Each structure stands twice: as structure tokens, then as C-alpha cells.
Amino acid sequence: MKPAWFQILLSLADQELHGTAIMEEVLARTDGSIRLWPGTLYGSLAELTERGWIAEAEAPPGAPTEGGKRRFYAITPSGRGVLAEEAKRLASYVATAQSKRVLGPA
Amino acid sequence: MKLYRLLLRVYPRAFRERYAAEMERTLTRLMELQKQKGQPRRWRMWLGVSWDVVAGGVVARRKQFMARARLTKGPAANGQFRKAPLGSLGTDVRYALRTLARQPVFAVTAIITLALGIGANTAIFSVAYGLLLRPLPYPDPDQLVLVWSQNHGRGWQRTDVPLSDAWDWRTRTKAFEDLAVLGRSSPNLTGMERPERLEARTVTTNVLSVFGVQPMLGRGFATADGEPGAQPAAVLMHGFWERRFGGDASIIGRTITLDGESHTVIGVTPREFVFPYGSPDLFLPFRIDPATAPRTNHSHVAIARLAPGVTLERAQREVQEVSESLEREFPESNAGWSAHVVFLHADLVGDIGRQVSLVLMGAVGFVLLMACVNVANLLLARANGRRREVAIRAALGAGRGRMIRQLLTESLVLALAGAAIGVVLAFAGVTAIAASMPSDLPGVFHFAVDPPVLLFALALAVGATLVFGLVPAVRASAASAAELREDSRAGTGRRSRRLGGFLVIAQTALAVVLLVGGGVMTRGVAHMQRQDLGYQPSGVLTMRLTPPAAKYAGVTELNTFYDEVLERVRALPGVEAAGTIHTLPLAGSNSSNSYTVPGVVTPEGGYPSRMGYVSPGYFEAMSIRLVRGRPVTMEDRADAPPVAWVNEALVRRVFGPDDPIGRTLEMHGSVLTIVGIVPDMRERALLRPPEPSIYLPVAQQSARSRSLAIRTTSDPNALAAAVQRAIWEVDPDQPVYAVQAMTDLLDTSVSPFRLVATLMLIFALISLLLGAVGIYGVTSFAVVRRTHEIGIRVAMGAERRGVILLIVGEGMRRAAIGLVLGVGAALLLSRALVSLLVGVSATDPATFIVVIVALLIVTFLGAYLPARRAARLDPVRALGGAQL
Numbered sequence: 001m002k003p004a005w006f007q008i009l010l011s012l013a014d015q016e017l018h019g020t021a022i023m024e025e026v027l028a029r030t031d032g033s034i035r036l037w038p039g040t041l042y043g044s045l046a047e048l049t050e051r052g053w054i055a056e057a058e059a060p061p062g063a064p065t066e067g068g069k070r071r072f073y074a075i076t077p078s079g080r081g082v083l084a085e086e087a088k089r090l091a092s093y094v095a096t097a098q099s100k101r102v103l104g105p106a
Numbered sequence: 107m108k109l110y111r112l113l114l115r116v117y118p119r120a121f122r123e124r125y126a127a128e129m130e131r132t133l134t135r136l137m138e139l140q141k142q143k144g145q146p147r148r149w150r151m152w153l154g155v156s157w158d159v160v161a162g163g164v165v166a167r168r169k170q171f172m173a174r175a176r177l178t179k180g181p182a183a184n185g186q187f188r189k190a191p192l193g194s195l196g197t198d199v200r201y202a203l204r205t206l207a208r209q210p211v212f213a214v215t216a217i218i219t220l221a222l223g224i225g226a227n228t229a230i231f232s233v234a235y236g237l238l239l240r241p242l243p244y245p246d247p248d249q250l251v252l253v254w255s256q257n258h259g260r261g262w263q264r265t266d267v268p269l270s271d272a273w274d275w276r277t278r279t280k281a282f283e284d285l286a287v288l289g290r291s292s293p294n295l296t297g298m299e300r301p302e303r304l305e306a307r308t309v310t311t312n313v314l315s316v317f318g319v320q321p322m323l324g325r326g327f328a329t330a331d332g333e334p335g336a337q338p339a340a341v342l343m344h345g346f347w348e349r350r351f352g353g354d355a356s357i358i359g360r361t362i363t364l365d366g367e368s369h370t371v372i373g374v375t376p377r378e379f380v381f382p383y384g385s386p387d388l389f390l391p392f393r394i395d396p397a398t399a400p401r402t403n404h405s406h407v408a409i410a411r412l413a414p415g416v417t418l419e420r421a422q423r424e425v426q427e428v429s430e431s432l433e434r435e436f437p438e439s440n441a442g443w444s445a446h447v448v449f450l451h452a453d454l455v456g457d458i459g460r461q462v463s464l465v466l467m468g469a470v471g472f473v474l475l476m477a478c479v480n481v482a483n484l485l486l487a488r489a490n491g492r493r494r495e496v497a498i499r500a501a502l503g504a505g506r507g508r509m510i511r512q513l514l515t516e517s518l519v520l521a522l523a524g525a526a527i528g529v530v531l532a533f534a535g536v537t538a539i540a541a542s543m544p545s546d547l548p549g550v551f552h553f554a555v556d557p558p559v560l561l562f563a564l565a566l567a568v569g570a571t572l573v574f575g576l577v578p579a580v581r582a583s584a585a586s587a588a589e590l591r592e593d594s595r596a597g598t599g600r601r602s603r604r605l606g607g608f609l610v611i612a613q614t615a616l617a618v619v620l621l622v623g624g625g626v627m628t629r630g631v632a633h634m635q636r637q638d639l640g641y642q643p644s645g646v647l648t649m650r651l652t653p654p655a656a657k658y659a660g661v662t663e664l665n666t667f668y669d670e671v672l673e674r675v676r677a678l679p680g681v682e683a684a685g686t687i688h689t690l691p692l693a694g695s696n697s698s699n700s701y702t703v704p705g706v707v708t709p710e711g712g713y714p715s716r717m718g719y720v721s722p723g724y725f726e727a728m729s730i731r732l733v734r735g736r737p738v739t740m741e742d743r744a745d746a747p748p749v750a751w752v753n754e755a756l757v758r759r760v761f762g763p764d765d766p767i768g769r770t771l772e773m774h775g776s777v778l779t780i781v782g783i784v785p786d787m788r789e790r791a792l793l794r795p796p797e798p799s800i801y802l803p804v805a806q807q808s809a810r811s812r813s814l815a816i817r818t819t820s821d822p823n824a825l826a827a828a829v830q831r832a833i834w835e836v837d838p839d840q841p842v843y844a845v846q847a848m849t850d851l852l853d854t855s856v857s858p859f860r861l862v863a864t865l866m867l868i869f870a871l872i873s874l875l876l877g878a879v880g881i882y883g884v885t886s887f888a889v890v891r892r893t894h895e896i897g898i899r900v901a902m903g904a905e906r907r908g909v910i911l912l913i914v915g916e917g918m919r920r921a922a923i924g925l926v927l928g929v930g931a932a933l934l935l936s937r938a939l940v941s942l943l944v945g946v947s948a949t950d951p952a953t954f955i956v957v958i959v960a961l962l963i964v965t966f967l968g969a970y971l972p973a974r975r976a977a978r979l980d981p982v983r984a985l986g987g988a989q990l
Contacts, residue, residue, distance in 0.1 A: 023135065
């Protein structure tokens with residue numbers, strides 16, 4: 001799975017967000033190391049929607065519109081499944097790395 | 107954002123409609139976040155964005171294309187389309203390359219022409235970008251401002267500030283995050299193997315934090331370092347630390363001796379830190395209470411960082427309020443003084459820098475326009491030859507839009523090839539220009555062909571494609587099936603001739619403007635060098651001395667030292683005369699004072715005057731002719747009656763026709779008797795008309811630093827070593843600096859203008875060349891198309907001369923129209939140039955005449971050569987359909 005997709009699914013795991021908020025959430029969560037440029041972000045959103053992993057959601061009442069319509073996205077059950085699988089896969093790599101003491105004393 | 111919106115067009119429309127608005131908002135937010143985190147490299151940001159959009163756009167388009175292909179052709183057809191994800195662009199490019207390769211002469215001519223135009227533009231743009239647009243190398247450079255004093259009553263602007271006033275601006279306003287004050291000093295470094303006079307800035311302790319700089323080694327100044335009686339501390343600039351201490355990190359905590367006082371080195375600045383004004387070796391704190399500094403001492407620079415969200419206007423307002431209350435509190439010293447806030451960047455670039463950049467950008471813009479006109483012309487000629495090809499393709503069902511796109515692709519390929527060569531030319535150009543930049547250009551500017559510049563070159567190529575390619579493409583694609591008839595001459599008539607004529611007129615006009623610009627600048631620079639300065643710089647050697655206060659405490663000691671130095675220097679073989687002045691002409695002094703004249707009504711606050719403090723022998727060394735009165739002598743000592751020399755401008759202003767000799771001037775309580783008149787001299791700047799000036803014997807003043815002016819009988823530089831030895835005979839510890847011939851000093855003032863003039867002249871000559879090629883091309887093309895007509899004329903008995911006259915006459919008529927238009931435009935535009943140069947009038951007739959004659963000759967040749975060929979035409983062959 002593309003890293004950008006993983007990050008997007010991760011930000012939607014516990015909340016519904018619009019595009020800009022996803023970008024901000026990822027930036028803050030990764031300490032500024034993962035920057036989703038608009039092209040990557042919306043390209044991924046389009047692709048993920050097409051695959052049925054995320055879906056457009058109703059904007060929560062009182063959400064700021066900031067002068068234009070904002071599309072909110074929610075993760076779908078199948079998206080959640082894919083995300084969990086991917087996380088498991090990554091976790092297994094980390095576990096291997098730990099067992100080989102790559103990370104130093106845990 | 108506008109640019110971004112344009113970039114988004116890479117995406118397919120459906121994607122754009124759905125996401126474009128949100129993408130813009132996300133980008134805005136992303137940029138805000140980046141900015142809060144620290145200063146991002148702007149071009150890197152844009153590079154990232156562009157790559158993101160282009161890559162994403164191509165993916166989206168490809169997806170759309172595949173989806174469509176699947177719909178219309180079924181999955182089986184997929185493979186065959188995979189090669190062309192961007193529609194037919196690939197095919198068009200390949201076709202264009204094939205066509206161009208078949209006509210290499212045409213392609214090479216067009217590419218070289220475009221390379222000249224784009225290369226010149228790219229080179230000049232990288233200079234203009236480096237000067238005007240590239241952010242200064244400090245964190246948040248847009249927040250750095252300078253505060254200057256000004257005194258409207260006396261007409262003084264951008265004047266240095268007193269430490270005390272500046273400190274009040276800092277403490278009494280809320281507009282600044284912080285404000286630092288800097289003064290100059292030139293301590294002598296001793297106690298090491300070789301004495302050296304250093305360039306220091308005495309500073310308030312917050313100076314590094316205002317610039318946003320952390321020391322690379324040690325620490326910056328603490329507030330305690332600036333308190334009265336504090337242990338003397340010094341922060342070294344990186345360059346000085348490397349030069350003098352070999353980059354030894356153990357310097358921190360050691361002491362150095364400056365003017366006999368030991369200072370502890372507490373820090374070293376990082377290599378990247380460039381000081382905007384001059385290149386100091388080190389920083390020393392003031393060690394006084396700013397409130398106690400004299401408010402009349404206008405000799406400091408105030409640099410400040412605006413508080414977040416504060417505008418320049420608000421800072422100006424607040425500083426103004428403080429200035430007004432200071433005027434009330436200290437009317438003695440502050441009456442009439444106010445303050446002015448400017449952005450550091452704007453102040454560094456200056457009005458001249460901005461104007462020069464814009465003038466040059468305009469000039470190269472014209473060059474590119476001419477290059478485009480030429481290529482358009484070539485394309486038109488070529489389109490004519492391709493009418494059959496186009497008509498066949500149209501007959502086979504190619505749409506008009508499709509064909510225009512194909513032809514434009516060809517143009518784009520040409521333009522991109524031209525841009526690629528142009529960028530190579532620009533690299534060389536920028537290197538050459540940067541090398542001939544004035545040496546006093548602040549180090550914060552640098553010039554390079556880097557990503558923003560390359561982006562500009564790319565934009566130029568695309569823009570140029572539209573300028574030169576669109577009209578020929580539209581016209582060429584208009585070919586109809588009628589073309590396919592044998593012998594058709596449809597469409598070669600009036601319209602295309604009118605277009606060719608228009609191109610000639612446009613080129614002539616553009617060439618006139620550029621040539622006049624180049625001519626006016628060149629003559630202006632020649633005038634600067636030839637003008638009567640009031641003194642004779644050639645043959646004069648200069649150098650500067652600053653005897654330390656520790657050794658030479660007062661005026662008496664200083665005078666004895668300088669007298670002895672002059673005596674020894676005058677005794678050297680090859681020296682005709684020698685003297686000293688507190689600051690040489692054109693060396694950047696603006697010391698001035700105000701005076702009143704008993705018996706003459708003077709404005710409140712007195713007349714302003716420029717001041718010069720000179721020794722016996724100075725006027726002689728500079729070959730300054732005394733208009734009247736007596737020279738400065740050894741008798742004009744500190745205890746002798748105070749005397750003054752004035753220049754003719756002062757006499758004109760104050761005394762008119764009256765004889766000023768023997769009259770008196772009052773200056774801060776002392777009464778000076780005028781004993782001589784000297785000519786007006788260009789002292790402040792080559793282009794500033796001389797101002798009223800007063801010269802006083804330096805022995806009656808206390809100037810510590812003085813410059814030597816030595817008139818030699820031969821090459822002044824050959825004498826430098828002997829003079830230095832003579833000085834060291836008097837005091838072996840005395841540093842001698844700024845050793846240079848007076849002509850070199852003069853050259854420093856002229857060189858920026860010479861650079862501009864040279865560039866303008868180069869552009870003008872390119873334009874003349876392009877013009878000649880253009881006119882030749884248009885005329886040849888016209889002759890070819892009129893083969894039939896000329897054949898008939900000759901068959902009917904027209905003489906060769908008549909035919910030549912007909913064709914040359916047409917060319918000259920167009921040139922005449924172009925000349926008139928060009929001269930009109932040049933008259934308007936050269937005013938902008940003249941504002942840079944005094945001494946040449948915008949309507950300098952000699953320049954105009956030379957330009958007009960040159961263009962007439964070029965036009966004549968350009969038209970005559972094809973005309974002669976036409977006149978040799980054999981009517982039988984011409985009517986038989988043969989082309990020339």
C-alpha cells in the first residue's frame with residue numbers, strides 16, 4: 001500500500017475529516033515529516049473512494065465551510081479491514097527488527 | 107495562487123471541477139503551516155508543488171484516457187494507446203522533430219535566434235531576481251526594517267540616527283519585536299605579529315537576535331556585556347576568524363588587543379551570516395547607557411524586526427509619535443528631526459538598483475520580442491511552402507484545431523531547444539555580469555541560474571511559442587483544397603504582404619528604441635568619465651591612516667604625526683605634492699554642517715554645507731586650482747585665527763556678486779574668515795551636482811582618520827610601497843589601508859553605470875543584427891512571392907533599376923514608418939534612462955542621428971540584396987512558374 005494511502009486511512013480511522021484537515025492531521029502526527037501535497041492528497045482520495053475504502057460523508061453540523069463546500073470522508077468497513085491488515089504487516093516487520101535488536105534495547 | 111490555478115490545468119477537467127477549489131485551500135494552509143515552522147526555501151516549496159501537480163496530473167489523465175479507451179475500443183485496444191497517455195502530444199512531437207530535421211538550416215536559424223533572446227532574458231532575469239526578489243539570507247527577512255533620521259527643514263533624508271533616539275524608538279513603541287543600533291569603529295589590532303586596522307561595528311547587545319542569528323561558537327552578547335564598565339567583549343565575524351585566527355575554535359575565552367585595550371572573544375558568527383552593510387570583522391558592544399548618548403550624534407544605523415502582524419505603516423506611525431514627543435522633550439537637539447521606517451531589502455537595493463533592473467528587463471524584453479518577430483517571419487515563409495502539405499492533410503480530414511496544435515508543437519520544440527541553449531548562454535552571462543558588479547554591492551545579494559530562473563526560462567519559451575507561433579499556425583492551417591489545384595497562387599496577395607510589412611515596421615521600431623537606449627547610456631558613461639570634476643584624479647595615489655587614540659591622544663599629537671608623515675612623503679623621489687583630507691572625494695563621506703553669515707539673512711538653522719578638512723598641499727596634490735585667495739599653509743595651525751575656503755556654489759548661493767574674501771561665516775559659535783575660493787567639485791557622487799562646500803584647515807580640527815593624496819610624476823601605484831615605508835619610519839606600528847590610485851576610486855563610481863551601458867549596447871547590437879536578418883528575410887520572401895509580377899514587369903520593358911527601386915522603395919517606406927514610431931517610443935523611454943544619468947539629455951541628437959543612419963543602411967542592404975536578385979530575373983523563366 002502506498003504510504004500516503006496508509007496515512008490517510010489512519011487519520012480517518014477515528015474521525016471524519018475533510019481534505020485539508022487530513023493533511024494537517026498527518027503533518028502534526030508525523031512531526032512534519034510527511035507532507036501530503038495537494039496533488040498526492042486528492043489523487044489518493046479519488047483513488048481510495050473508487051476502491052471503496054473510504055466514502056464521502058455528510059459534513060458534521062456546524063463544520064466550518066470557509067467559503068466553499070468541503071467534502072468530508074469516512075473510512076468504510078472494507079477500508080478498515082485493509083488498514084488493519086497493512087498495520088499488522090508493518091507491525092510484523094517492526095517485531096522482526098526488534099528481535100534482531102536493530103532498535104537497541106526496547 | 108494564480109500560478110497554482112494555472113498549474114492545475116494539467117489535470118483533466120472532471121478532476122479539476124471536483125477537487126481544484128479544495129486543493130487550493132489545502133495548499134494555502136500547508137504554506138501557512140510551513141511558514142510558522144520556520145522559513146522554508148520558497149523555490150523548493152514551488153518545486154515540490156509543481157512536481158506534485160504535474161505527476162498527479164499525468165496519472166489522472168492517463169487514468170481517464172485508459173478508461174475512455176476501454177469504453178470506446180474495448181480492452182483489446184489498450185496496448186496500442188498506452189504509448190500516448192497524453193493524447194496525441196507524443197505523435198506531434200515526433201512529427202515536429204522529423205519535419206524540423208528535414209530543414210536543418212531553418213531549424214538552426216530559428217533556434218539560435220531564440221537562444222539569443224531567451225538567453226539574454228534569462229541572464230538579466232537572474233540578476234534582477236537576485237536583486238529584487240530573492241529573499242535576504244535571514245530568517246523572516248520581510249520583517250527586517252531600518253529606521254533612519256530625517257530633517258525636512260534642512261532637506262536631509264536617510265540620515266544616520268543618534269543612539270539615544272533609536273533606543274527610545276525601541277522602548278517607547280510596540281511595533282518592533284526588537285531594535286538594534288549599530289555604529290562604526292576602526293580599532294587597531296595589535297599584540298600579534300602584524301598590526302591591522304579592523305572594521306568593527308559597535309552594537310547594542312541584541313544585534314544578533316534581531317538578525318535572527320545564533321553564534322556558531324561561544325555565545326552572543328548578553329545584556330550585561332553592554333553595561334557601562336563591563337568587561338570588554340567581542341564577537342568575531344566568521345571570515346575574520348578564519349583569516350586572522352585560522353579558524354581556531356580555542357579562540358573563545360582568549361583576549362585580543364584593540365586600540366590598546368584587551369577584549370575577550372566570546373563568540374564567532376556562522377559562515378552563512380552576511381552583514382548587509384560593509385564587511386565588518388567583529389562586533390563590540392557599546393558599554394554605555396543609551397539614554398546618556400548625545401542626541402546630536404547622528405552616526406548610527408537602527409535595524410529592527412517588526413513584531414508579528416505589524417505593518418510598515420503602523421511602525422512608521424509609532425516611531426513618528428515618539429519622534430514628535432522627543433522634539434518636545436529635547437527641543438535643543440531634536441527640533442526638526444523625524445524618523446522614517448523602510449524595509450531592509452528596499453533600502454539595500456535602492457532606487458537606482460530597482461530602476462536599472464527594470465530598464466534592463468525592458469531592454470532584453472525587446473530583444474526577445476525581435477527574436478520572436480524574426481522566427482514568426484521564418485515560420486510564415488515556411489508555411490507558404492507547406493500549403494500543399496497542409497491542404498492535403500485537410501483534405502484527408504484533419505481538423506483545423508488539430509493542425510494548429512501540430513504547428514504549435516513544432517514551434518514549442520524550437521522554443522525549448524532555443525531555451526536550452528539560451529540557459530547555457532545565461533550561465534556564462536550571469537558569471538560575467540556578477541564579476542563586474544560594483545564591489546560595494548552588499549554581500550547579501552547573489553546571482554545564479556537556479557530553479558526559479560530556470561522556471562522563468564521555461565515560461566519564456568512557452569510564452570515565446572505563442573507570440574511567434576500562433577499567427578503563422580493559424581494562417582497556415584487556413585489552406586483550403588484550392589491549394590491543390592495546379593499553379594495556385596491563392597493567398598499570396600495583399601494580406602501576407604501586409605503582415606510582412608508590419609513585421610518590418612515593428613522590428614525597425616524596436617531596434618531604434620534599443621539602439622537609442624544603448625547610445626544614450628554609453629554617451630552618459632563617457633560623459634561621466636570626461637566631465638570636469640574640479641580636481642584631477644589621474645596620477646594621484648591615496649591611502650588612509652587612523653592613528654590610535656592610545657598613542658596619539660589629542661590634536662597636537664595627531665598634527666605632529668601627520669606633518670611628519672607628509673614631510674617624509676614629499677621628500678620621496680617622484681612625489682610632486684602631498685596633503686591630507688578627512689575623507690577623499692567619492693569615498694562616501696557625507697559630513698555636513700550648517701552655518702550662518704553675519705550681514706546676510708539666513709534661513710532658520712542656517713545654510714547646510716558639505717565639509718572638507720584639508721591640510722597644506724591637498725589642493726596642490728589634487729590639482730585643484732584656487733579661483734581666488736591663498737592656499738592652505740603650515741601657518742593655519744590650531745592656535746591661528748580660524749579660516750575657511752569656500753567653493754563657487756557657496757559663493758553663488760550666499761554672496762552673489764559680492765566679494766566673499768575677508769567675509770566671515772559662523773559655525774557653532776566659531777567665526778571663520780574666508781580666505782580663498784575653490785572650484786565646485788564632484789565629491790559626494792559623480793552624478794550629484796556639487797553642493798555648497800566649506801574647507802577648513804585640518805590642523806584646526808581633530809579628525810583622527812585622514813586620507814593621504816599624493817601627486818606623483820609617474821604611475822601612482824609604483825610609489826605605494828615607498829610611501830608606506832616612509833610612514834613606518836615615523837611609526838612602525840601604524841596600519842596603512844585603502845591604498846589605491848584615485849582613478850580606481852573614480853572607477854568604482856563609474857563601473858555600475860559602465861556595466862549597464864555595456865549590456866545595453868550588447869542588446870542594441872543584437873537587435874541590429876536581428877533587424878537586418880528580419881528585413882532581409884521579409885524582403886526576400888516578398889520577392890519570391892512576387893516573382894510572377896516582376897516577370898511581367900520585366901517582360902513589359904521595366905528596367906532593372908526600376909525593379910530595384912520598386913522593391914527597395916517598399917522596404918525603405920516601411921523602415922521609415924518604423925523609424926518614426928521607434929523614435930517616438932525612444933523619446934519616451936530614454937527619459938527613464940536619463941533619470942539614472944545626469945549630463946546627457948534624453949533627446950541627445952547625436953545618438954538619434956547615428957541610430958537613424960545605421961538603421962537606414964541596414965534596411966537598405968536588407969532590401970537591396972534580394973531586389974538585385976529579382977532584377978536579374980529572366981522573364982521567360984519567371985512566367986514559366988520557376989521560383990527564385
